[in-house]
Amino acid sequence: MQPLQNQKILLGISGGIASYKSAILARRLIDAGAEVRVVMTSGAQAFITPLTFQALTGNPVHTDLLDPAAEAAMGHIELARWADIILIAPASANVMARLCHGFADDLLTTLCLASDASVLLAPAMNRLMWSNTATQENAQALVIRGMTLLGPDEGAQACGETGAGRMLEPETIRDLVIQFVNNEMVSKLAAPKGGAMPGSAPHNPAANQPSAYAEHHRSLAGLHIVITAGPTVEPIDPVRYITNRSSGKMGFALASAAIKQNAQVTLITGPVKLATPADVARIDVDTAKAMHAAALHAVHGADIFISVAAVADYRVEKIADEKIKKNEDEMTLTLVRNPDILASIASIPEGPFCVGFAAETEHVEKYARGKLVKKKLDLIAANQVGQPGNPVFGSDTNSLDVYWANQGHQHIASAPKNQVAAELLDIIAERLTTR
Numbered sequence: 277m278q279p280l281q282n283q284k285i286l287l288g289i290s291g292g293i294a295s296y297k298s299a300i301l302a303r304r305l306i307d308a309g310a311e312v313r314v315v316m317t318s319g320a321q322a323f324i325t326p327l328t329f330q331a332l333t334g335n336p337v338h339t340d341l342l343d344p345a346a347e348a349a350m351g352h353i354e355l356a357r358w359a360d361i362i363l364i365a366p367a368s369a370n371v372m373a374r375l376c377h378g379f380a381d382d383l384l385t386t387l388c389l390a391s392d393a394s395v396l397l398a399p400a401m402n403r404l405m406w407s408n409t410a411t412q413e414n415a416q417a418l419v420i421r422g423m424t425l426l427g428p429d430e431g432a433q434a435c436g437e438t439g440a441g442r443m444l445e446p447e448t449i450r451d452l453v454i455q456f457v458n459n460e461m462v463s464k465l466a467a468p469k470g471g472a473m474p475g476s477a478p479h480n481p482a483a484n485q486p487s488a489y490a491e492h493h494r495s496l497a498g499l500h501i502v503i504t505a506g507p508t509v510e511p512i513d514p515v516r517y518i519t520n521r522s523s524g525k526m527g528f529a530l531a532s533a534a535i536k537q538n539a540q541v542t543l544i545t546g547p548v549k550l551a552t553p554a555d556v557a558r559i560d561v562d563t564a565k566a567m568h569a570a571a572l573h574a575v576h577g578a579d580i581f582i583s584v585a586a587v588a589d590y591r592v593e594k595i596a597d598e599k600i601k602k603n604e605d606e607m608t609l610t611l612v613r614n615p616d617i618l619a620s621i622a623s624i625p626e627g628p629f630c631v632g633f634a635a636e637t638e639h640v641e642k643y644a645r646g647k648l649v650k651k652k653l654d655l656i657a658a659n660q661v662g663q664p665g666n667p668v669f670g671s672d673t674n675s676l677d678v679y680w681a682n683q684g685h686q687h688i689a690s691a692p693k694n695q696v697a698a699e700l701l702d703i704i705a706e707r708l709t710t711r
Contacts, residue, residue, distance in 0.1 A: 278309025279454045285310045286355060286393070288364035288384045289329075290371040291319020293434040294400035294443035298365055299324065301446035302332045305363075308450055313355065314338065315384050317371065341383045355383075356391035363453060365426075366400030366443045369411050375423075376414040396456065398449055399428040403439030416624055424573045426452045427565070430612050431593065452569055455561065496705050497538035500578045502628070503531050504571060504585035504617065506546035508564040512609065513596035522586035524548035526633075526674060529697040530582060531556045537701060542574045546585060564588050564614035571617050580704065581628040583618040586635070590614060619651045629708050634658040644679050655680050655707055657688075657700055678703050 285305055289298045305312050314329040315338045326337035338355060364371065364384070371384065375395075380386040388395055397418065405411060406428060419425060427444040444452070505527020510518040524545055531543045532553040543552070544559045544567055552558045559574065561567045564587045575581050590611035600607065622630040632653045634644045637660065644658035657676045675690035678700065684707075688699045 280305060280308040280310035280457065283310045283457060284358055284360045285312050285453070286315060286359035286362045286387070287312055287329075288315045288317075288362060288367075288371075288388075289320040289324075290317045290364060290366055290368040290384065291322060292366045292368050292400050292443075293323060294366040295320050295323045297443055297446050299328055299332060301365055301449055302329060304446050304450040305453065306333065308454060310453075313358070315355065315387065317382055317384055319368070319370075338383060341386055353390060356387045356393070359387075359391055359393040361453065361457075362388060362391060362393050362395045363398070363449075364396070365398035365449055367397040369399075369401045369405045369408075369414075372397065372399065372411065372414050372418065376417050394456070395423040396426055396453065397423055398426045398443050399441070400443035401428075401441045402433060402435055403437055403441040406441035407439075419572050420576065420624055420627075422573075422576050424456065424569060426569055448565075452566060455559075455566060455570070456573070495537060496534060496580075496701060498540070499580060500540045500542070501534050501580040501582065502542045502544065502571065502574045502578045503527050503534070503582045504544045504567060504587070505531070506548040506550075507586050508546045508567055508588045508614075509562045510564065510588045510591040510614075511595045512592050513598065513600045515599050518588060518590075518592070519547075520586045520588065522546070522548075524550050524585075525672065526693050526697070527582075527584035528553060529693040530584060530701065533694060533697040533701050536698075537705075542578070544570045544574060544585070564591060564617070568615040568617045568620065571621060575621050575624070575628050578628045580631065580708070581618075581621050582631040582633075582704075583621075584633050585617075587617055588614055616651070618653070622652045629654045629704070629711060631704060632656040635661045637661060640677060641679065641685075644677070648679055648681070654711060655704060676700060680707055 287298065287302055289295050302312050302314065312333045313335045314333060316326055321339065326339060329337045374385050375388055378389065380389050399406065415425060426449055428440055429442040429444050430440045431442050432438050433442060506524030507520045507522040512518065528550050531541050534541045535553055535555050541556045542559065543556050544561060546561060546567065559570050561570050567585060567587060591614050593610040593612045618630065618632050621627060630653045632647060632651060634647055634656055636643050636658060640658050640660050644656050648656045655678060657678050659674060659676050672692055673690055674693050674696045676688040676696060678686045678688065686703055688696050
C-alpha cells in the first residue's frame with residue numbers, strides 16, 4: 277500500500293519563486309498515493325501557471341473565491357469539506373500573517389477558516405523576512421492553534437542572500453507529510469476512549485480541583501506529557517550519517533514512569549532499539565528537523581514538554597545524492613545549525629512546562645544554569661558524562677542534578693534509570709504547582 281493512499285491533499289500555493297518546487301511536490305505526493313487538488317493565490321499565478329498543475333494532477337486548479345463553475349458557486353465550502361490535509365507550499369510571510377489574523381479575502385485563506393482539516397505550512401521567504409519578529413510571532417501563533425510548520429530550510433536564496441527561509445525540498449516535504457499522517461494514525465489508536473488525543477488539549481481532572489491537586493501535587497494524572505528521546509541521524513550521503521551515542525533509555529524510562537502516574541504520554545524518538553512502553557503514543561523520526569516538526573505539533577495543548585533527546589546541533593549543508601567516493605586523504609563537510617527544539621517550544625506563549633537535559637563534560641552546574649536562563653526553561657536536569665564508572669550513554673543507570681530558578685537544586689543519586697525517572701517526575705510535579 278502506498279504511504280499516502282486515500283489521503284486527500286489540498287495543495288495551496290502562495291506567491292514566491294519557490295512555487296516552481298510545488299510542481300515537483302504535487303507529483304511526489306501523487307506518486308505516494310495521494311489525491312491532490314491545487315489552490316493558487318493571484319501572487320502564485322505570477323510565477324507559475326495553473327495549467328501546469330492541472331496537467332500534473334489531472335484536476336482543475338482553483339483560483340477564485342466564488343467560482344461560478346463550482347456547485348452553488350461555493351467552491352471554498354466544497355474544497356474545505358473534501359480535504360484531509362491542507363498543505364501550503366510555499367507559505368509566504370504574507371499568507372502566514374493573513375492566516376494568523378483570520379483574513380478570508382481570497383480562496384486559500386477562506387478555505388483554511390472553513391475547514392477542520394489539518395493545516396501544514398512550508399514557509400518560504402527572504403531570511404530577514406523569516407527572522408522578523410512579526411513573522412516569528414505569527415509562526416508561533418499558528419503552531420499554538422494547531423498548524424504544523426515544515427521548515428524552513430537554510431541556504432542560498434533567490435535574492436542572492438544566504439540563511440534560513442528557503443522552502444524545504446519537495447521530497448523532504450513529502451516525507452514529512454507521510455510522517456505526519458502516520459503520527460496522526462498512531463495518535464488516534466493511542467487515544468483513550470472518550471479521552472483526548474496526543475497533540476490536543478487533554479482532559480485534566482485537576483483543573484477544576486486546585487486544592488485537591490495541590491494536596492497531591494506529586495500526581496501527574498490526566499496531564500499530557502510530550503517527551504523526546506534518543507539520537508537524531510543527519511545524512512551525509514545515502515550510506516553515511518552523523519549521529520551520537522544516545523540509547524534513548526532515559527527518555528523511554530520517563531515515558532514509562534509517567535504512564536504509571538496515569539499521565540497521557542506522547543514519545544517522539546530518534547532511531548533506537550527499544551520497545552514502546554504500554555499505552556504510550558510513539559512517533560518515530562530520524563533527523564533533527566523532523567523531530568522539530570513533530571514536537572511543535574505534539575505540544576499543542578500539552579502540559580509538560582521534556583526534551584531528553586540528544587539532538588544533533590548541526591547537519592550537513594548539502595547531502596550528496598550518491599555515495600561519496602574515497603578519493604582524497606581528507607574530506608571537508610560544511611555543517612549548518614539545526615533548529616533548537618527546546619528553545620522553540622519554551623518560547624511559545626503560555627506553552628507547556630519545559631524541562632531540558634544537559635550532558636556536560638565539565639562545569640556542569642555553570643553550563644546547565646546557563647541553558648536554563650538562555651532558553652527560558654522551567655527546569656533542567658544535568659549530568660556529567662565521560663567519567664570513569666559513569667558512562668551515562670547506553671547505561672541502565674543514571675544520576676542527575678536538577679536545577680531551577682532562584683538557585684533551586686536537587687540531586688538524584690545514581691540508580692536504575694526507571695527509578696531516576698520516577699524521582700525526576702516527582703520534582704517536575706512539585707515545581708509545576710509553583711509555576
